[in-house]
Amino acid sequence: MTGWRIRDFHASDMDAILHLWEQSHTSGVEPVYALAEVLASCQKDHAVVAVHGETVLGAAVARAAHDQGWIVFFAIEENWRNRGIGSGMLASIENRMAPLGLTKLSTLVPETEHRVAALLNSGFVDRKHLRYFEREIPVQRQEMGLLGELGGRLMARNLWSAVGGMQREKELLERRLVLPLANPDLADQYGVVPPRAVVLFGPPGTGKTTFAKAIASRLEWPFVEVFPSRLASDPRGLAGALRETFLNISELEHAVVFIDEVEEIAAQRQGEPPSPLQGVTNELLKIIPAFREQPGRLLVCATNFIRALDTAFLRHGRFDYVIPIGLPDEEARHAIWTRYIPSEVAADVDVDALVGATDGFSPADVEYAARKASQQALEKAVYSPAYSGADARTPPVAAGPSTADYLAAIAETRTTVSAEVAQDFREDIETIARL
Incomplete structure (x- = not known):
């Protein structure tokens, strides 16, 4: 069988591409790129097909990413392998992408695919010790x-x-x-x-x-x-x-x-x-x-x-x-306090004391007390006698709020959840919750 030739992909070739992809999929060699990606590149990027008469024998599809080209699909009908079709398609796709000024043309091949003669004959190098990682993007562009x-x-x-x-x-x-x-x-x-x-x-x-x-x-x-x-x-x-x-x-x-x-x-x-x-x-x-x-x-x-x-x-x-969803436990309050205490003073603040003093506080209550302590500590440092008359833009030597500042702010904080609301919540868990 001779007389094959290579031409550009036509929209009417879509069924043939689908057939080649499914053939690859069912031959025990899982294609690297999904069918939707292959079909999209056929229409928007670069694609060639090998034909005998009007019958499509193979296809090569590629896309460019900056100065590197990637072959996203490469397949040949089983009965037409080892006839130079693969090397011809690779050369053709490279020629069509030449005006892009690419510095490298690459492709990913499944480990189970051993029919790589066309790639090796076309000057592709098998890079050893490489691993392929991918992550599905949860929301599609459309x-x-x-x-x-x-x-x-x-x-x-x-x-x-x-x-x-x-x-x-x-x-x-x-x-x-x-x-x-x-x-x-x-x-x-x-x-x-x-x-x-x-x-x-x-x-x-x-x-x-x-x-x-x-x-x-x-x-x-x-x-x-x-x-x-x-x-x-x-x-x-x-x-x-x-x-x-x-x-x-x-x-x-x-x-x-x-x-x-x-x-x-x-x-x-x-x-x-x-x-x-x-x-x-x-x-x-x-x-x-x-x-x-x-x-x-x-x-x-x-x-x-x-x-x-x-x-x-x-x-x-x-x-x-x-x-x-109830009030935060000790571990949760510890995590919340750690989030709001400046790193510069974290080692000097007794977080356990703050956790113990905020039993019954909601996350919003803890945030309020933390911000209040920071504001009061800042005002105390800036307007203290040692800094009276100094340039307000010059930061004080003091690093930030102390354990005492936080405890004082906690004492001044009115909790969101009253004892009556907390009791109602416990009753609702017994009568309404469905777990």
Whole structure:
């Protein structure tokens, strides 16, 4: 069999490329690049095919990255190997990319691929002791525009580990939410249906929003916060704007959707005539079942007042779990204090004393006390008699706040969570929580 030739890729060759890729895929040699990447480069970058008559025998596809070229696909029909077709395609693709001024042409080959004669004959060198690493980007380019319109974003990848302490809550969220959502095939094997919606409840300032963001970070899914107060000004009304927002969210492949203070739009429905918000509550109750039908999504609602929620809102079938998020434990308070104490004085501050003095403090309370201590220490240093009359721009010799400064600020801090609220929370755990 002779008479083959090489020409540029045509759009009509797409089926042949698909056939060659599938042939490589099923021959025991896993292609390095995904089919979508190969097809995209065929259309946008550089591609040649070898043909006999009108039949495509092989293909070489490459793209340029700065001054280096990468061959992303190289395949030949089994019956046409060892006829010089591979070397011819490699030479042709290199000639077509020559005007780009490339300094190097490279390709990645699976370890199981031993048919590399064309590469060696074309002057390619087998670089030993190299390893290939890759990471999937969680949000594709085409989703970024929609994500921006929704006000969503990707959270920092280390946010989950940055949540210090609260090990009981973190372990619960890891097991109930992250595990089945991150491994849907494994969950299906065990008959586990990944959760679609959860409620986080607890006193104000206990970090429910932080946990919602941390879940998104752990899953590497976009985080989209829905603000009913912002939607209220929409000409379609709050219910219509809420419905439209969730329709747009459905176009994302994955998402953690967060509604804070959900009691504002899902409070107990009562009274005659019905309040305007009852229509919003009804709309939300319709949205949740439709949301649950879509895989790759998690709705997280947070509330400070779990008792205020409509009973129909919390029933089984809408929310998989109702999870309490309480005040930070000792380990968590230690982590929070460490975050706010300047590194210059960290070695001299008795953090354990601060942790012990802030039992019953929320994360927001600890932050307030820490910032208050820093401000008071700064003012004390700048306006002390030793520096009176000095240039205020000249920093004092004192390094920063001391243990005494922090303890004084703690004593002046009014805690967010009263004893009565804490007691109500403990009762709600017994009667409402669903773990």
